[in-house]
Amino acid sequence: MDKDERAKFYYEDPAYYAYPVVNITQEAARLYCRWLADMLQARNPDFKADRLVFPAPAESFMPNGYGHSNMSGNVAEMLQEEGRTKGGSYKNTGFDIRIDAPDTYAGFKEASPYIGFRVLLSVVAR
Secondary structure (H helix, E strand, O other), rough: OHHHHHHHHHHHHHOOOOOOOOOOOOHHHHHHHHHHHHHHHOOOOOHHHEEEEOOOOOOOOOOOOOOOOOOOOOOEEEEEOOOOOEEEOOOOOOOOOOOOOOOOOOOOOOOOOEEEOEEEEEEHHH
């Protein structure tokens, strides 16, 4: 399978819909989130666009049993701070994905298959 076939498989197969977006710059991720907020607000005027945040700050989610939040995953997750990531990717060693490990991808500027993002959307019931 060549590179284009692998990309098509990853991006178009429904099995990967819940996976993070990879090979995207931080600017492109922000633009996507703005587009998503506009689209959601157009479909539902009660939607608060300011509740859509990209990327999730480091302590966005409930900590695990050890008190740690946002541990490593299949890709390093972009943070709100430019050029910062949390966790590691499948290419990192166990040492590199420790919560206190240095940011392997610190200062990144280019898109990478090892760095991704997820949209954090807060839903507030009325």
